[in-house]
Amino acid sequence: MNPGVDTDLYTTANATPEKRPSRRDQVHAEIRERIMKGEFTPTTRLVEERLAEETGHSRTPVREALIRLWANGLLEKRDGGYYPVLPDLAELRDLYELRVTIEIRGFTRVIENEAVRHDLRMLEELREHWRGLRMSPPEPDPSFVEADESFHRTLLASSGNFALVAALGSVNERIRPIRMYDFLTEDRVKDTIDEHLEIVELTLAGKLPEALMALRRHIGESFEVVEQRAARAYIQMTLHRGR
Known part of the structure; x- marks a missing residue:
């Protein structure tokens, strides 16, 4: 695996389901x-x-x-x-906009420059890992955000620009606490796995415009879920404060 790519991807997602929590x-x-x-x-x-x-x-x-x-x-x-x-919802919107810009660049640099190619081996390993998760999805848990982040870092790293990966990591650190609101239900974990596989399979097939559209859609749906759930938590906090 190339430098800069996670070697211990998705530790949360790989946890043995039968293991009783401490x-x-x-x-x-x-x-x-x-x-x-x-x-x-x-x-x-x-x-x-x-x-x-x-x-x-x-x-x-x-x-x-x-x-x-x-x-x-x-x-x-x-x-x-x-x-x-x-939760700072205004900052969340700004940071998601930055996240989208960084991740999209991973595709456009390949689309625009014939000399740049995705690392297919890296993408194949990514696909196999998430196929395994589809077969045995982890339980809903906020810490699944770490698995999601690892997917996006590796997808971006496969385009060959590790400065972009570092920038994405900085953004992820700032939005991680609020992004934890995304993975509280089984349907969100399942949808995330399916969407990740769609993106990586389209990329491997060389259908980069379609993969880019799928990535935009995926991040947009994540933002909507996070914003709604964080807003509800914000309201509950303020209601409790007023009692």
């Missing part, structure tokens, strides 16, 4: 779900003792969960504590 993962998932549903306001300090009591677990996994949620951008640190991050 206590720390359970606590992390519980608190994350409450945050994403808007159950806490941006002025609610998340206190270890209270969350441990509410979840029925010790403070240690709660503390670890808060650190992970902060690292993932769902929480912020201020006044010596953790607080939920209020």
Whole structure:
């Protein structure tokens, strides 16, 4: 595999479905779900003792969960504590526009320049991986965003411009916390897998204009879902704040 391409793609998606989540993962998932549903306001300090009591677990996994949620951008640190991050929908639109621009360039540089070609081996490996996911889809989980990001990084890297891949990575880091709202249902995971396969298969077939249209459609649908769900969480946060 060429330099700059993920070698440990889709670790979340590759997790064994039968494996029982650890206590720390359970606590992390519980608190994350409450945050994403808007159950806490941006002025609610998340206190270890209270969350441990509410979840029925010790403070240690709660503390670890808060650190992970902060690292993932769902929480912020201020006044010596953790607080939920209020989704910034205006910034989300701007960053999605930038994301689309970067990813589209991966195709247009190949379409416009006969000397530039996609790395077919890289794309074939990508296709095989996602065919496997179609056969055995992972459970809906916000962290599936990591698998989605890896697909798009590899697709872009196959066009040969790794500066574009780095730029996409920077954008992904900023929108990842809100993009987690995209993968909360089975239909969104299934649709994402199907759409990824459509894009990579069209690219391998040399149907680049069609692949580009499929990519635009795919990112646009993702944005609509993320915006709607993040907006609902925003409303819930503000409603709780007004109580």
